[in-house]
Amino acid sequence: MAFRIYKGKFQTKANPGDDWNMSYMFDAEGDMRKTDAAGNDIGSISGTGSNSVYVTPTGTAAQNGVLLLAGLTDAIAKIVNTSVPGSNIPMNMYEQSGPSSYTGYAVSAVQFSVVPQYQATFLPDGFTPMQVLITINWVGAYGPDTFEFDITDLSGGPIMIGGGPTPLFPTPTSTLTVPSTLIIAPGDYSIASDFILNNLVNVTSLTGQADVNISTSNVKIQSGANNSSHPISVVGLNLTTSLWIESNLSYLTFKNCKALGTNSFSIEPSGTGSISGTFEDCTGDFRSFGSGVGVTASGLFIRCKATSSAAFGGKGSTSGYFEHCGGAVYAQGYLTGAPSASFGSDGVTVNGYFYYCIGSGSSFASQNTGATGAEFHYCKAMNQSFGYRNTNNSGKYYNCSATNAGNQCFGSNALSGDTAANARYYNCTANTIAQNSTLSSQFYNCHAGLHWNGYIATNGGLAYNCSFGSVGNQGGVTGTGKYRNCLDSSFEIINEG
Amino acid sequence: MKDFKKMHKNSEWVALVNYQLSDTEKQLMDKDEKTDAELLLMGELHKKFESQPSTKEKELLDKVYESLLDRNDISKEDINLQGAHITIENNKLRGVLNLIGDDGFQQLSF
Numbered sequence: 262m263a264f265r266i267y268k269g270k271f272q273t274k275a276n277p278g279d280d281w282n283m284s285y286m287f288d289a290e291g292d293m294r295k296t297d298a299a300g301n302d303i304g305s306i307s308g309t310g311s312n313s314v315y316v317t318p319t320g321t322a323a324q325n326g327v328l329l330l331a332g333l334t335d336a337i338a339k340i341v342n343t344s345v346p347g348s349n350i351p352m353n354m355y356e357q358s359g360p361s362s363y364t365g366y367a368v369s370a371v372q373f374s375v376v377p378q379y380q381a382t383f384l385p386d387g388f389t390p391m392q393v394l395i396t397i398n399w400v401g402a403y404g405p406d407t408f409e410f411d412i413t414d415l416s417g418g419p420i421m422i423g424g425g426p427t428p429l430f431p432t433p434t435s436t437l438t439v440p441s442t443l444i445i446a447p448g449d450y451s452i453a454s455d456f457i458l459n460n461l462v463n464v465t466s467l468t469g470q471a472d473v474n475i476s477t478s479n480v481k482i483q484s485g486a487n488n489s490s491h492p493i494s495v496v497g498l499n500l501t502t503s504l505w506i507e508s509n510l511s512y513l514t515f516k517n518c519k520a521l522g523t524n525s526f527s528i529e530p531s532g533t534g535s536i537s538g539t540f541e542d543c544t545g546d547f548r549s550f551g552s553g554v555g556v557t558a559s560g561l562f563i564r565c566k567a568t569s570s571a572a573f574g575g576k577g578s579t580s581g582y583f584e585h586c587g588g589a590v591y592a593q594g595y596l597t598g599a600p601s602a603s604f605g606s607d608g609v610t611v612n613g614y615f616y617y618c619i620g621s622g623s624s625f626a627s628q629n630t631g632a633t634g635a636e637f638h639y640c641k642a643m644n645q646s647f648g649y650r651n652t653n654n655s656g657k658y659y660n661c662s663a664t665n666a667g668n669q670c671f672g673s674n675a676l677s678g679d680t681a682a683n684a685r686y687y688n689c690t691a692n693t694i695a696q697n698s699t700l701s702s703q704f705y706n707c708h709a710g711l712h713w714n715g716y717i718a719t720n721g722g723l724a725y726n727c728s729f730g731s732v733g734n735q736g737g738v739t740g741t742g743k744y745r746n747c748l749d750s751s752f753e754i755i756n757e758g
Numbered sequence: 759m760k761d762f763k764k765m766h767k768n769s770e771w772v773a774l775v776n777y778q779l780s781d782t783e784k785q786l787m788d789k790d791e792k793t794d795a796e797l798l799l800m801g802e803l804h805k806k807f808e809s810q811p812s813t814k815e816k817e818l819l820d821k822v823y824e825s826l827l828d829r830n831d832i833s834k835e836d837i838n839l840q841g842a843h844i845t846i847e848n849n850k851l852r853g854v855l856n857l858i859g860d861d862g863f864q865q866l867s868f
Contacts, residue, residue: 375849401868402818402851403825484759484847489867508761509845509853511867533774533807534761535843537854537867554787555774555807557763559843559854561865576787580765580841580856582863602790609804610765612840613856614863628792630801632766634840636858650797676794 312339312441315467318448322476326452329475332443336462339441345372347381349429353406360419361411362398365430370405372490373397373435381433383412387425397433405489440491447472454478458495459485466497471519471544475500479522481529482506487513500525508534511560519544521568526550527558535559537581544588545572552603553577558613562586567600573618575603578610579635587619589641596621596643596664604640611635611656620646626656628676633684637661645669647689652676654684654702663691671707672698683721693730699739712750718742718758729755759847762811762819767839770810771819777806818851819844826855826866 316332318325351368358364376397383393392415399409412420422428440461447468455478458464466473479502486493487510496516498504503522506513515538520526525545528534533555540550540562547569551558558574559581566588567573573586589599601621605611609631617639618625624642626633627649633656637647640658643665648654654672663670671689673696684702686694694707697715703723709730718724720740724747729735733750738758747755761774779787783803786796811819823842827834837857844853855866 399849399851402822404829404868407825484845484852487852508759509843511852511854511865531776531778533776534845535763535841535853537843554779554804555777557841557843559841559856578763578765578841580843582856582865607800609801610841612765614840614858628797630797630804634766634838650794652801676797 312341312439313444314339314441315444315446317446318450322449322451322474323453325448325450326475326477329445329450330452330454330456332445333456333458333462333464336441336443336464337460340461341439341441343437343439345435345437347373347379347432347434349431352427352430354427355422357422358409359411361413363410363412363422364403365408365410366403367406367408367430371400371408371432372437373408373432374400376433379433380415381431383420383431384428385420385422385424387428393420395431395433401489438488438491440488440493445473445497447474449474449476451475451477456480457483458493459483461486461488461491461493463493464495464498466517469497469517471497471499471517473498476502478502480504480520482510482513484510486510503529505529506536506538508532509537509559511537513538514541515539515543516541517543520549521546524548524553526565527553528556532556539563540565544568547571548575550574550586551577551579551581554608557581557610558583558605567603570601570603570621571607572600572603573620574605574611574613575607577608578612578631579605579608580610580612582614582616583618584616585618586615589619589621594664596641599624599643601643602627604642605629605633605635614638615640622646623649625661626651626654633682642670643667645673647691648672648675648684650674650676651682654682656684658684658686658689660688661686662689667691667710668693669696671695671704672700672702674698675700694727699736701742718744759845760815762815762844762846764819764823764839764842767834767837771816772808773811773815775807775809779803815846818846822851822868823855826868830866832857832859 314332314336353366356364378396394413396411442463492512494514498518500520504520504525524530526549535557536551537559543565545567548571550573552575554576556577558579562583564585589596599619599621602623603620604625606627608629611626611633613635615637620642622643624646632653636657638659640661647670670691671694675698686704686707689707692710694709694713695716699717699719701721706726708728712730712732713735717736718738719742722742725745728748743758744755764771840856842855
């Protein structure tokens with residue numbers, strides 16, 4: 262189901278290739294009514310469609326909250342499940358893993374799930390039919406077209422597959438699902454209990470904007486809403502509470518959602534896991550977007566912002582993609598409003614890809630206790646960012662800058678020495694760079710406003726075409742460390758090592 | 759439900775466990791300015807959220823990982839792995855494998 266607001270009409274279509282074939286309008290009372298193709302009012306929609314439910318606020322926030330939760334229940338009831346009889350599907354191969362156990366590699370993605378034992382006709386040697394008992398143990402373990410199963414004859418004896426053409430596989434009865442959609446009109450909804458999405462229900466505000474104002478209880482997204490064949494979207498929710506997501510729900514997309522409760526767009530506090538969905542134009546607050554101890558931000562985060570600190574993998578780890586995230590305003594060389602201690606700060610491993618993101622102080626692999634292997638492109642932050650007090654920094658930093666002074670950045674104050682790692686910095690600028698650090702990292706065209714005080718290039722380390730700032734005070738080189746074509750505070754070219 | 763991660767191509771799989779921080783540990787975790795010793799202690803605290811997978815789990819995770827790489831023509835030796843994250847729930851697996859390739863960031867979902 263797709264929908265749009267077009268020339269003042271709310272239109273839907275069932276499939277991407279279909280025409281926009283149904284329209285709705287609002288009457289003088291603000292109620293939604295169905296229209297014909299010419300836009301004429303042809304009657305009330307009575308709050309439901311064939312597989313959608315429309316919720317509109319009619320009373321107090323608490324009364325609306327009741328309607329919203331009831332609407333979710335109705336939408337779940339409108340998910341269409343059709344039983345599909347088993348069929349014989351072509352297989353690429355069978356791989357034996359035990360006397361009666363096999364991994365099946367089908368020609369295309371399989372549609373069935375883990376099921377209890379069933380009886381079927383099978384041709385183990387590709388020629389001779391016999392009755393067998395099959396139990397599907399795993400589905401999708403090695404790809405969407407793979408499954409593991411046990412197979413025996415009717416007396417429980419093992420069956421050897423092979424000796425002829427690869428036999429077709431008799432699939433179990435499966436279920437074909439058509440998700441439903443819950444459409445919510447703008448308004449205030451105070452929900453007395455959590456809004457738990459654990460089914461294939463698309464949830465969207467009527468306008469697509471964050472104007473479904475939810476308060477009192479939380480929204481929880483659970484694994485039943487995650488389906489590779491039917492990716493689900495959550496659009497336009499605006500929570501003063503939290504929106505928590507279970508681990509590894511990669512087929513869910515969140516758009517234009519706002520949740521200001523703690524750990525929103527992340528695992529519920531005290532839990533661990535991985536936030537791997539897609540997030541577009543969403544706003545969170547403290548420890549949002551895959552943050553929290555034991556949590557990894559592994560999803561795709563695009564134009565998302567945080568209104569408080571420790572976001573985007575803060576206190577945890579990162580491995581995902583972050584584009585235009587942060588939420589800061591950058592004007593006339595200064596940043597305001599960016600979340601501090603974010604983008605893998607104060608956590609463990611900082612991997613992934615950061616593109617045009619903006620943080621405040623202590624951001625971007627600052628004070629993390631694990632390894633850093635991320636790439637940072639065109640990112641901005643403030644003091645003590647970009648590998649500050651890092652222990653194992655092999656990140657790559659391209660065209661990044663620290664503003665608002667920007668002291669102690671780019672490998673400064675490496676903890677316990679950082680001589681084995683091999684970070685790379687290209688075209689980066691800050692007030693102070695690599696302060697008090699002996700590094701094997703390499704710097705190319707990096708420029709400090711003030712100094713590289715206490716910096717020493719050691720084995721494999723290099724500063725090439727860099728300026729050491731107006732104060733200077735960089736150290737010398739040790740081992741095979743080198744300075745090449747660098748400029749010191751008195752405008753002398755430095756070549757050492 | 760059980761979660762696993764592998765953050766570098768040469769690192770081992772890690773099982774995630776829920777660990778309840780004490781008040782003292784929470785204070786340390788939330789502290790803004792940490793000494794070097796405290797930062798190292800943080801590293802130890804983070805490890806309390808991790809354990810080793812069983813041999814059987816490790817075999818399964820390796821098989822899933824290698825199968826994903828094979829299917830996408832990605833070399834096990836050359837991959838610039840950013841993170842492999844797998845959840846096992848009710849005998850079904852789901853997760854993502856994040857990597858940086860020649861064309862930038864890439865995510866494989868399953």
